[in-house]
Amino acid sequence: MKRLITSAWIALWALVPINHVFALTLVEGGKPKVGVVVDVGAVTPEQQKIQDVTTRWLLESIEQASGAKLAIGNEGSKLPTLLLTTAAAQPELAKRLKLRTEHHDAYAIETTPDRLTLLGSNVYALRHAAAHVLRDLGFRYYAPSPRWHIIPQLPEVRVDLNLTSVPDLGARKIWYAYGQPDKELAGNYDRWVMGNRLTGPALLQTGHSYGNIILRNAAEFAKHPEYYAQQESGGRDTKRVPAASKFCVSNPGLMDLVARDRIRLLGEMRKANPLAYMVSVDPSDGQGTCHCDQCKALGTNTDRVIHLANHVARKVREVYPDGWVGLYAYSSHRLPPTITVEPNVYVQVALAFNQTEFSLPELVERWSKKTSAIGLREYYGVEAWDWGLPGQMRGGKPAYHKEWIPFYAARKVNAINAETNANWGGQMLGLFIASELMWDLKANVPALEERYFTDCFGTAAPAMRELQKKFDAGGPLQALTLRPMFLEVEKAWGASDDPKVRARLADMMAYLLYADAYRKFVSTGGSRTNRDDAYYQALKPLMSYAWQIRSRDIVHYYALARRLCNGLPLQDKRPEFYMNRKDAAPVWMVGAALSDDDIVGRFRERVAELQKDTDPQAYFSRSFQNVRPAGADQGASRLAADPKELGVAEFRGKLTGYLIGAEGQKITLDLKPVKRATTFTLFKGEEALVQQSAKDEKTFTPVEITLPKSGEYRFTLEGGAILRVALGTPLIYEASATAQAWVDYSGPHYFYVPRGVKQIFVAANPRLALHVPGLAKRLDVTPEQNLPGKDYAAIDVPEGADGKVWHTDVNTRGKFLFLNIPPLLSLSREVIIVPREVAETDGLTTAPAVPPK
Secondary structure, eight states, X not given: OGGGGTOTTTTXXXXXXXXXXXXXXXXXXXXXXXXXXXXXXXXXXXXXXXXXXXXXXXXXXXHHHHSOOXXXXXXXXXXXXXEEEETTTOHHHHHHTTOOTTSTTOEEEEEETTEEEEEESSHHHHXXXXXXXXXHHTOEESSSSGGGEEOXXXXXXXXXXXXXEOOSSSEEEEEETTOOOOHHHHHHHHHHHHHTTOOOSOOOOOSBOHHHHHHHTHHHHHHOGGGBOBXXXXXXXXXXXXXXXXXXXXXXXXXXXXXXHHHHHHHHHHHHOTTOOEEEOBOOSSSOXXXXXXXXXXXXXXXXXXXXHHHHHHHHHHHOTTOEEEEEEOGGGOSOOSSOOOTXXXXXXESSOOOSSSOHHHXXXXXXXXXXXXXXXXXXXXXXXXXXXXXXXXXGOHHHHHHHHHHHXXXXXXXXXXXXXXXXXXXXXXXXXXXXXXHOTTOOHHHHHHHHHHHHHXXXXXXXXXHHHHHHHOOOBXXXXXXXXXXXXXXXXXXXXXXXXXXXXXHHHHHHHHHHHHHHHIIIIITOTTOOHHHHHHHHHHHHHHHHTGGGTSSOHHHHHHHHXXXXXXXGOOGGGOTTOSSSOOTTOOSOOOOHHHHHHHHHHHHHHHHHOOOOOOBOOSOEEEEOOOOOXXXXXXXXXXXXXXXXXXXXXEEEXXXXXXXXXXXXXXXXXXXXXXXXXXXETTEEEEEEEEOOTTSOEXXXXXXXXXXXXXXXXXXXXXXXXXXTOOEEEEOSSSSOEEEESEEOOEXXXXXTOOEEEEEEEEEEEEEOTTOSSXXXXXXXXXOTTOSSEEEXXXXXXXXXXXXXXXXXXXXXXXXXXXXXXXXXXTOEEEXXXXXXXXXXXXXXXXXXX
């Protein structure tokens, strides 16, 4: 077991045949031809439960396919045997079959004339052997819902497998960030995990642990406030909740307490699961460190975290020679350390929240040189980023997995710990491909995709392939991108009358109706930051629809409600929207589950409406990513009247913008009012963190900001003003239908045009001056260019100008807004910030514009 995380075995033992070939008939003519024997040796109650589930799943599946009920118990029978066993129960058999018993997920299958043996290195691996047999018989589990299970019809069940197998990645987790409270749906998810040979118990422990350590040792921490991190002010970090507190990692008492606690915890874990070998020492969530002189002397923030991890790792090894400690490379300890890392320290690199000067692949590369093995903390789906929408979930993109899983595996990565949510409508093919590649890095992805389409859609497969292409292409949420998706599913419906295929197509219809409902939500109030009555009026029908289709497991209503309902500001005083209310159900939890006929009827109505919908407006998330697209730099923004001063721009009216930075990052903006006083306000959510006015028209007034946490902050600038920022400041402003920008004779301002955009729809009055890649002349947009009967113009994107950075010109004057591209502009070429889904879809290199000091 201790070798699970050394990575030396990667790609060496994926599938090894045993050198003899027999076939054994399990069922013939609907009757069982074998007896079943289960011999797994001494196990814990938890392991026995796992074994019972595995045995029941295997036998019930064979009965589903053949009609034959195989019975457990073969004593005194002359029938051949189906044996389910483990290395602990059959050590000589394991030795003979050359089973990799040290590997948690290793299994062997042997077929002889009188016995089919499924042998696991433990009970968890044994269920992978059962999955392998079922896969060989034709079973597939493309999504948790039974509608998406492929159950073959087999009048005869014959097996001729002889092999041993281990996965290329030692741990393979795809899990719901918000969980699944519905027991039936949770059980379906567990079946999907088993069917796709994902890791069961969480043997790799790397999650945030400081809060857990505090709660497990509350009395000691109460006696010793010096165990908490010293803050810059000199006080100790004792006032925050335990889950946010940091440690003084140089304190010997704290170090020994953590080591004792983790050793005790590992002992407790092994009582439930003797295979457990790792405990976490990862810091609490969020940035922060201890500022005492002793901690500073340890080196970088990461050095300090690793200093404690090294100490605990040494102590754990003394008691448990095969014991490990784990943690993330995340937040303020994301950069690799400068000190040596103990050999039993395991690190998972988080593939988001990157506030370093390195790209994510570069970070993984650097960590791989510091540790014996690493894993990935992946983000296949994050509700607040993608809302489960088509083309916007990283996990839903087969090409992403095909490229990056093997890439990272070649750099010592031997585990993927991937967060997602139950938005299966837009990610089932991608997650299926991911699970296959995690087991076999050389899996034939095109063949797997073809099998998915054929298995699930039969004669409707061609249209559904086209739908997947549209998902993969991403694109903004608008009528222009949704309409072709609806039409492909409508075409698929007409191509098959198979009831099982049509049941799946009804699910996909339900999913696209959700995407359309979300579009209506953001267009009628959901994008409003002040959450007024229009916001709640728009929210109720969206949540009611998600509730009514919850049993399809195609949209994760629970995650949606956690973000949009339970995440509402308390000051809104809208408790009627909260889930799990004690006095009454929330106002949106109404209506019966929608039948397939209901869905088909609604779908056809929306197809007809979308055919007439010419609205070009697109909606992008407010989750942003700094990116580095290639292109020329025309210098920082300047005023036409004073071109020598850089980093300045003049605005009128009310400007909305964003700052994106790291915890503790210090930013200074300068304001000079024009004609009347101007006010700058910085918000985190709905809370105003900074508010400052400037009244002197003759000089700049500084606004000094220290970001309290990493992330995105919204600001407003009200009243005419000249804004000055240092080059590289991670600041952008918005020019959208809900937040127009009014610029006066200043530029260039830089913005990104996503790949695949053929026309840009823009409204400008009196003039937006643009420089387009590939065009020699400046392009001016004025009201005279508006489309007939419209209040906006259409700009053709020249070939090769998409996927590029464009910029405005100092001759820009007046209001303007973009309708179908990310409406985010920066004052310097060093800062290009786009919605996260655009960065994902276009494969943009991501990194902050200015690394925090």
